[in-house]
Amino acid sequence: MDASQFRETAAHEAGFARLYGSEVLPLYRSSRDLAEHKQRRARFQARVVLGLGALAALLVGAFHPFEADTPRWIVPAFILVAFGIIAGVIVQQTRARFNRQMKDQIAPILAGHLGVSDFVARPPRDYLDLPALHRLQILPQFTDIAIEDGMAGRWRDVGYRLAEVTLRKRKASTDDDNKGESWERVFKGLVLEVETPVDMPWTVFEAGPRGILGKVRDVFLSAHGLRPVDYGLGEAAPFRVYSEVPGRAKELVPPLFLETLVQIASDQGQEPRRIEAGFRGRTFHLCLRRTEDFLELDAYRTDPETFQQNCRRALADMALPRRVIDLLIDGPTQG
Numbered sequence: 001m002d003a004s005q006f007r008e009t010a011a012h013e014a015g016f017a018r019l020y021g022s023e024v025l026p027l028y029r030s031s032r033d034l035a036e037h038k039q040r041r042a043r044f045q046a047r048v049v050l051g052l053g054a055l056a057a058l059l060v061g062a063f064h065p066f067e068a069d070t071p072r073w074i075v076p077a078f079i080l081v082a083f084g085i086i087a088g089v090i091v092q093q094t095r096a097r098f099n100r101q102m103k104d105q106i107a108p109i110l111a112g113h114l115g116v117s118d119f120v121a122r123p124p125r126d127y128l129d130l131p132a133l134h135r136l137q138i139l140p141q142f143t144d145i146a147i148e149d150g151m152a153g154r155w156r157d158v159g160y161r162l163a164e165v166t167l168r169k170r171k172a173s174t175d176d177d178n179k180g181e182s183w184e185r186v187f188k189g190l191v192l193e194v195e196t197p198v199d200m201p202w203t204v205f206e207a208g209p210r211g212i213l214g215k216v217r218d219v220f221l222s223a224h225g226l227r228p229v230d231y232g233l234g235e236a237a238p239f240r241v242y243s244e245v246p247g248r249a250k251e252l253v254p255p256l257f258l259e260t261l262v263q264i265a266s267d268q269g270q271e272p273r274r275i276e277a278g279f280r281g282r283t284f285h286l287c288l289r290r291t292e293d294f295l296e297l298d299a300y301r302t303d304p305e306t307f308q309q310n311c312r313r314a315l316a317d318m319a320l321p322r323r324v325i326d327l328l329i330d331g332p333t334q335g
Contacts, residue, residue: 004021004025004304005017005021006020006021006308006311006312009312010316010319012114012315012316012319012322012323013312013315015113016113016315019109019113020308020311023109024106024109024311025304027102027105027106028102028299028304028307031098031102031299034098035098035299035300035301038094038098038300039094039300039301041094042090042091042094042095043091045087045090046087046088046090046091047087049083049086049087049090050083050084050087052083053079053080053082053083053084053086053087054080054083056079056083057075057076057077057079057080058076060075060076060079061073061075061076095298095300095301098299098300099296099297099298099299099300102297102299103121103295103296103297103314104121106297106299106311106314107119107121107149107295107297107314107318110311110314110315110318111151111318113315114153114315114318114319114322115153115154115155116151116152116153116318117152117153117154118150118151118152118153119149119150119151120149120150120151121148121149122148123147123148123149123150123163124147125145125147127147127150127161127163128147128150128161128163128165128191128193130142130145130147130165130167130191133191133285133287136202136204136278136280136285137204137221137224137226137278138204138276138277138278138285138287139167139186139187139276139287140167140169140186140187141169141186142167142168142169142186142187143168143169143170144167144168144169144170144183145165145166145167146165146166146167146168147163147164147165147166148163148164149163149164149294149295150162150163151163151318151321153321155321155322155325155326156325156326156329158194158195158325158328158329159194159195160192160193160194160195160321160324160325161192161193162190162191162192162193162320162321163190163191164189164190164293164294164295165187165188165189165190165191166185166187166188167185167186167187167188168183168184168185168186169183169184169186170182170183170184171183171184187287187289188289188290188291189274189287189288189289189290190286190287190288190290190294190320191285191286191287192285192286192287192288192320192321192324193283193284193285193286194283194284194286194321194324194325194328195282195283195284196279196282196283196284197282198252198282199281199282200249200252200253200279200280200281200282200283200284201243201244201245201248201249201252201279201280202225202226202243202244202278202279202280203226203229203241203242203243203244203249203253203278203279203280204221204226204241204242204243204277204278205239205240205241205258205261205275205276205277205278206239206240206241206242207238207239207240207271207272207273207275217240218242221242225244226242226243226244227242227243227244227246228240228241228242228246229241229242229243229246229249229250229253230246230250231250231255231258233255237255237258238258238259238261238262238272239258239261239272241253241258249279253279256331256332257328259331259332260327260328260331260332261275261277262332263327263332264286264288264323264324264327265288267323267327268288268290268320270288270289270290274288274289274290275287275288275289276288276289284328286324294317295314295317295318296310296313296314297310297311297314298310
């Protein structure tokens with residue numbers, strides 16, 4: 001395959017081949033000298049750090065007055081490992097900074113192709129109303145927000161807003177905890193807001209355990225004014241649904257919608273339990289947990305063919321709101 005020719009294979013790629021050849025590929029080619037320069041410098045810096053580490057380990061091993069029962073190799077080995085980690089960080093940070101610079105140039109081109117009206121590489125913390133998602137019992141409690149790669153637009157006359165979000169919760173310290181402040185990551189993934197044509201009652205979807213834990217969740221949500229919506233599917237239902245107005249929710253959210261959520265998870269290579277979703281007012285909230293980073297554009301040490309595939313994956317990431325909206329409108333059989 002000619003790496004200079006982008007072969008369009010998906011609906012959202014239609015017309016991108018010309019843009020790739022005229023705008024994206026020239027940016028990649030013009031960055032090769034800079035990438036090589038940064039790579040050589042990072043390697044040199046890493047070797048200097050490793051050399052200093054080896055020298056420090058040698059001196060400590062030769063002259064440090066160790067206790068009689070302490071093997072002489074332990075501290076030198078620790079020094080070598082520590083300096084090796086520093087060297088690895090230098091290399092990885094160089095790669096990350098270069099790729100971020102490339103993404104800052106290429107992502108707006110991809111956004112323009114997909115009709116994304118607003119792309120913000122580093123959005124403010126209030127780009128999405130994340131505290132509201134906790135109040136709506138969609139996301140867990142958190143105390144710290146990290147957000148990047150925000151985008152907004154319209155598809156099939158439906159507005160949307162999406163960003164990659166990492167949420168952390170400060171862990172309570174104990175009297176025996178001398179390590180200072182510690183954090184627990186409670187969510188990492190994508191948060192998507194999609195407009196709805198009608199006002200929806202507060203409704204949430206649960207794909208977690210049923211059994212005793214499910215009953216505990218029933219009691220907890222009931223205390224917040226949410227009651228189960230009975231579709232008559234029993235254990236066959238992929239999600240448990242709770243709403244402040246169960247009858248209205250059942251009317252507006254048919255069983256086919258539950259299968260739509262399953263299809264969204266499947267399209268993302270996820271299980272339904274990785275989805276946290278809900279309605280309120282004129283907004284559908286979808287939170288999709290994922291371990292891999294969103295919208296990655298690795299151009300550091302890549303050949304033209306690999307770079308093209310990275311662009312293809314990034315374009316697919318940015319097209320996620322379109323695919324979700326298509327499924328919400330057409331249903332899973334058409335998605």
